[in-house]
Amino acid sequence: MAATQVIRSEWTKIRSVASTVWTLSLAVVVTIALGMLISALSKNEFDRMGAQERVDFDPTFISFAGMSLGQLAMIVFGVLVVSNEYSTGMIRTSLAAVPQRGTFLFSKIAVASGLALAVGLATSFAAFFLGQAMLGERRTSVGEPGVLRAVIGGGLYMTLIAMFSMGVAAMLRSPMLSLGILMPFFFLVSNILGNVDATKKVGRYLPDQAGSTIMQVVTPVGDDRPYGPWGGLGIMALWVLAALAGGYVVLKRRDA
Incomplete structure (x- = not known):
């Protein structure tokens, strides 16, 4: 089967599964709603902040506060896109129709990643503009240095989270x-490793900890990461490549 036909087939599969629509919709709603809430609360708390907190105040990053929960929905999306066929047994039919396993896997990943x-x-831009509206006079604009990079980076971050989950x-x-592995890892383990002094230097190289720096415009005082926003996203991309390569090797070597 030609690659274009496989891609068309994967697109049909993805859009015909209700869980795809629900998980993506949940990612959008949670990211935007929580970002607006945290932005509104931050505006009200600004006058009570200490001098150090005001220096570190990053209105762009605050509008992405909902990403911490929204990414969990993207994880579910990435997992279901790939593993649904295993749980239903349809993987045998799919591989019979597309014997080239690399073509099958990467067509699925390409469609889902797109x-x-x-x-x-769309979520990142909406979260930014609505979050800034909630911040009022504390807001920033997309024309300020580093802001457009952070907003586009938010969309890239969500995409890479989904791709890592697919791998x-x-x-x-x-x-x-x-x-069962990804949810606790991103929701608990990564946050703990990234915030405990003894493990902070290790935690900063985990995919979400490194990748989220792309959404920061203001670097907090005392943040001594040896990489910048694009470097952090690059580290996350390496994690994604490793996960996808592992997925390909397993699919190539094991029976359906």
């Missing part, structure tokens, strides 16, 4: 196992 990118960018799901081949 969809995640479109949703991620892990391709390796583990089980939605429950994949979610």
Whole structure:
């Protein structure tokens, strides 16, 4: 089967599954709503902040506060896109129709990643503009240095989170196992490692900790990361490439 036909087939599969629409919709709503809430609260708290907190105040990054929960919905999307066929047994039919396993996997990932990118960018711009509206006189504008990079980076970050999840799901081949590892890792383990002094230097190289720097415009005082915003996104991209390569190797070597 030609690659264009495989891509068309994967697009049909993805848009015909209700969970795809629900998880992406949840990512949009949670990211925007929580970002607006935190932005409104930050505006009200600004006058009570200490001098150091005001120096570190980053109106752009605050509008992306909902990303911490929105990314969990993107993780679910990435896992379900890949592992649904394993849980239903449809993977045998799919691989019979497309024996070239690399073509099958990367067509699926390309379609899902394109969809995640479109949703991620739309969500990031909406979260930014609505968050700034909530910040009132504390807001910034997209024309300020570093802001447009951060907003576009927010969309790229959401896309890479979904792609990383696809790679892990391709390796583990089980939605429950994949979610059982990824959810606690991003929601708890990564945050703990990134905020405890003893493990902070390790935590800063985890995919979400490194990748989220792309959304920062103001570098907090005392942040001694040896990489900048694009460097952090590059580290996250390396994690994604490793996960996708692992998924490809497992699919190539194991039976459906």
